[in-house]
Amino acid sequence: MNFRETDLLHLWHPYTDTNKFEQIDFPIIQSASGVRLKDSNGKEYLDGISSWWCVNLGHSHKHVVNSIVQQSVSLQHSITGGMSHTAVIELSEKLSQVTPGDLNRVYYASDGASGIEAALRMVIQYWWNLGQSEKKNIISLSGAYHGDTMGTVGLGFLPKFHKPIEHVVNRSLQIPAPICFHCADSENCTLQCFKDAEQILTKHSKTTAAVIIEPVCQGAAGIRIYPPEYVTKLRKLCTELDILLILDEIAVGFGRTGKMFASDLAEIQPDLMVVGKSLTAGYLPMSAVITTEEFFDSFRSIPGQDRTFYHGHTFSGNPIAAAAAIAALEVFEKENIIEQSKIPANLLKSGFEAFSEKPGVHKTKTLGCMSSLEISEQAGGAKATEKMAILALKEGLIIRPLGPIVYLWPPLVTNKSEMKEMLSIFDYCLDCCISV
Numbered sequence: 001m002n003f004r005e006t007d008l009l010h011l012w013h014p015y016t017d018t019n020k021f022e023q024i025d026f027p028i029i030q031s032a033s034g035v036r037l038k039d040s041n042g043k044e045y046l047d048g049i050s051s052w053w054c055v056n057l058g059h060s061h062k063h064v065v066n067s068i069v070q071q072s073v074s075l076q077h078s079i080t081g082g083m084s085h086t087a088v089i090e091l092s093e094k095l096s097q098v099t100p101g102d103l104n105r106v107y108y109a110s111d112g113a114s115g116i117e118a119a120l121r122m123v124i125q126y127w128w129n130l131g132q133s134e135k136k137n138i139i140s141l142s143g144a145y146h147g148d149t150m151g152t153v154g155l156g157f158l159p160k161f162h163k164p165i166e167h168v169v170n171r172s173l174q175i176p177a178p179i180c181f182h183c184a185d186s187e188n189c190t191l192q193c194f195k196d197a198e199q200i201l202t203k204h205s206k207t208t209a210a211v212i213i214e215p216v217c218q219g220a221a222g223i224r225i226y227p228p229e230y231v232t233k234l235r236k237l238c239t240e241l242d243i244l245l246i247l248d249e250i251a252v253g254f255g256r257t258g259k260m261f262a263s264d265l266a267e268i269q270p271d272l273m274v275v276g277k278s279l280t281a282g283y284l285p286m287s288a289v290i291t292t293e294e295f296f297d298s299f300r301s302i303p304g305q306d307r308t309f310y311h312g313h314t315f316s317g318n319p320i321a322a323a324a325a326i327a328a329l330e331v332f333e334k335e336n337i338i339e340q341s342k343i344p345a346n347l348l349k350s351g352f353e354a355f356s357e358k359p360g361v362h363k364t365k366t367l368g369c370m371s372s373l374e375i376s377e378q379a380g381g382a383k384a385t386e387k388m389a390i391l392a393l394k395e396g397l398i399i400r401p402l403g404p405i406v407y408l409w410p411p412l413v414t415n416k417s418e419m420k421e422m423l424s425i426f427d428y429c430l431d432c433c434i435s436v
């Protein structure tokens with residue numbers, strides 16, 4: 001089969017400009033192992049973006065693969081509505097153990113966006129259950145990204161992506177997000193930006209059901225890394241104002257920040273935590289909303305009020321995805337992944353610090369295994385990062401720019417020499433593509 005021709009005849013690629021795509025020699029991946037993907041011609045690529053931020057344990061991990069195979073043989077699907085199965089019970093206990101404080105109740109959805117949708121419906125119904133249906137609005141951060149369903153798009157409206165559906169999207173109220181790249185005080189941060197949160201939440205507390213944020217890093221907005229203290233302060237404020245706090249840990253959960261969860265870094269417990277992506281180490285789609293017993297209890301029906309949460313998905317708690325997630329958590333523990341991730345994290349930090357000296361690089365930021373830099377407008381901005389991504393592919397590294405931002409988001413298991421190789425290709429591409 002001519003894969004390229006057949007692809008161009010039949011596939012509709014997400015987030016892909018068709019005209020540009022048809023012009024490039026895009027890779028057609030056939031297999032992967034560790035931090036490398038291999039295309040149909042045998043060429044290898046380092047995975048600099050952990051395959052859309054979900055392959056924290058790298059590709060083709062034996063333990064996860066074996067667990068998936070075994071589970072597929074014994075039970076591939078069984079519903080979780082009105083009954084249960086062993087794999088989902090085991091996973092729920094494990095998630096309760098690894099998540100902060102008393103987040104002990106787990107609800108499963110199919111992917112990140114559907115997990116967020118579930119969380120949104122939960123918080124709105126929570127206040128309805130308590131007879132406070134005026135608390136129905138959700139507040140998010142500007143530039144937020146929580147998924148691509150109609151409900152989640154409303155939380156993080158981005159003109160470039162959502163202009164054509166603007167007239168039907170129900171947009172949430174937004175707090176101006178902390179953007180450290182553009183902040184004069186970012187070196188000696190005193191969280192002046194938090195004043196916006198204080199002002200908006202105080203004003204709207206009576207009608208607000210919940211605040212939702214991507215803690216410590218707004219991913220799709222441009223890997224906007226910001227201080228955990230912002231999240232800590234937000235927790236305190238939400239408690240004072242009787243507003244629920246939803247942390248979207250879909251991208252940053254499972255070790256990405258150097259701790260198991262961003263909540264751990266901020267030393268807080270949200271009311272609801274949503275996880276996805278690397279929950280199954282990127283093997284199968286699955287997401288979860290994890291909350292407290294107290295929150296869950298408010299959904300018990302009482303005489304005269306049916307409080308059941310009538311919301312669900314065919315694949316909610318799917319056994320094979322659950323088996324992958326259990327295996328992933330076992331790998332985290334057995335292989336001490338958080339400790340291991342310090343190797344790529346430290347190299348990323350020093351690498352990006354060095355990049356910040358280059359002319360044309362506006363600013364760099366790193367946290368755990370996340371790193372980003374902004375190319376200034378004069379040095380080419382978004383055009384330069386686009387060129388970089390194409391050149392990086394030729395050189396054997398997968399990266400995806402976000403406007404003028406370009407970043408590395410390597411698997412947590414990337415070893416020293418692999419990380420050095422990624423940084424060296426990145427360095428070369430920067431030098432070739434920045435116009436100074």
Ligand SMILES: Cc1ncc(COP(=O)(O)O)c(C=O)c1O
Nearest residue numbers: 111112113145146147219250251
């Ligand atoms: C923070 C965050 N929330 C939600 C989502 C949506 O997840 P999914 O693509 O699995 O629907 C993403 C995806 O990138 C994300 O980064």
